Amino acid sequence: MKQQLESSLQLAVEALLAEHGAEHDPAHAPKVLLTRPKIREHGDYSCNIAMPLAGILGSKPRDIATRLLELVQWPPSVNKTDIAGPGFINIHLNETSEASILARIVAQGREYGRVTDADGPSACVEFVSANPTGPMHVGHGRGAVVGDALASVMAARGVRVSREYYINDAGAQIGKLTASMWFRMRELSIAGFDEELPEGCYPGDYVVEGARQILAEHDFAALEAMPEDERDALLSSLSIDCMMAMIRDDLAALGIRFNTYFSERTLHDSGAVQGLIKQLRNDGKVYLGTLPPPMGKEVDDYVPVEQWLFRTTDYGDDVDRPLAKQDGTPTYFAADIAYHADKHQRGFERMIDVWGADHGGYVSRVQAAMQALTGRKQQPEVVLVQMVNLTRDGKPVRMSKRAGTFVTLREVVDEVGKDAVRFNFLTRRVESQLDFDLETAKQKNDENPVYYVQYAHARVCAILRKAGEEGHVALPAAEVDVSPLTSEEERRLVRDLLAWPEVLEQAASRLEPYRVATALMQLAQGLHSFYHKHRVVVDDAATAQARMLLVIAVKQVLANGLELLGVDSPDRM
């Protein structure tokens, strides 16, 4: 609908430019963009195209708008147009043509608002990617939910999406995890064991639990008898598996599954990282150099040393970045380049990375590296998710691993429920820090927007149950006369339903899944408001049929949106 109107106007704009002679190339006509006015009287769609044209053509916006309306060929759905304010063109649609959307929503069902495109672009959406060294915390959870919903929204708009988890199973922290596990295994197996947990090891109870699980399947004496490096290799692999099983379990509790779990370790083992460094060296994109000490940060152990540096400054980064540490082993950055290069080779046209805001400084160097390797700019597209401040009754919950007050994501999900956690994480833009209050999220009242939306869905179900009891049988949608739907509340619902595909489009193209949540709250509000003013189950059959169709369509869109967000749509509450 919107696109149809836009192209009609676009043709008129080109015709107008043609009238003004050769110096205005219609091919360079400004693009017509329609918006939905905030104010009812301004119509269903509004267009500001006359204003930029005024600048180009040197005449008054209102005159240009007038001429445009003479030139334009509207589709039949347009009822009337007018010129308002400084030169806005306001478009009013036929009410019946608007309401005809209801039958289409019912016909399309789950597909309404979606785009199916077998040839759509392919995208790898990478999210969570928490280190496999312990349980996920609440901050991970926000990234997880945002990434999952974003993937769903993109998939709904024709992107062929693959969800991917990058396991950081290489590097020093895995050594610490392994050492922690071995310590607990010895503690559990050796009588009179009284050693202190070594510095730097992970103290959490989950390590003890993991050690117990490994011991259940592996003989301690046999492990003890192994050569140390052989045992370390085995234990690190077992430990990672153990942690990942726990993380997968926690993700499943949130309703999240991945298509691919990608192990960083395999990049090292296969020689991909070393091969990449060699290749970049041959291409002259890597050189041996020394970095200055970092500014504004106390670094006692700074040693000027020659390192292999990637020329990321050639692609907009602040400084060149090291690919190898002093001991010669590759940096995390080196592996991450190899990882993204691998995604590129796997044929993904887009790479979406959902990262915590604390990785913000990392974006430009990865993009620089990818540009150097593939020539493509702005890849990966990085969504930075801000921190979550966990509170209980307004008081901050201290997050200290050592003090034992660490609150895991799983505990939060178990306490407040999957739907409340997901929806709360999805109601705000990712750029803003989020206060998540455990007590508020648990409450089943109006402070909790999940229930507001779910209640709207359940309420429609209740209406339809009642209608059935009263003997109202819904006619096929296409046969329902929608002309009784004339009240302000009904028209508002129709307008919101009409806007739904645009909401999804924007959420997908801007990588902003929160727009879906916002639109759902608005739709729910419209439904509640309608409910209190008009009865669906009435004696007049025509009115009852029209209103039933309306609420069925609302229910459908609510369910569609909630599904994208990974939240249930209950039939009763």
Place this chain on the structure above:
RNA sequence: GCCCUCGUAGCUCAGUUGGAUAGAGCGGCGGUUUCCUAAACCGUAGGCCACAGGUUCGAAUCCUGUCGAGGGCACCA
């Protein structure tokens, strides 16, 4: 010192990628249930869009600077 994000009602946040009179929820105050679910609805009060300049027909939105909050800045991931 440099980079990134944010600053909108008492609180939590929207604001359609520069548009028309800046909107919701919570909280405050006042109403609504013989009636399809009151987990709801209606009304009302509440604003120097952090501050100061600039860009233009037009700025909460874009640019510069200041202040404030959070994050980041080689050899961690």
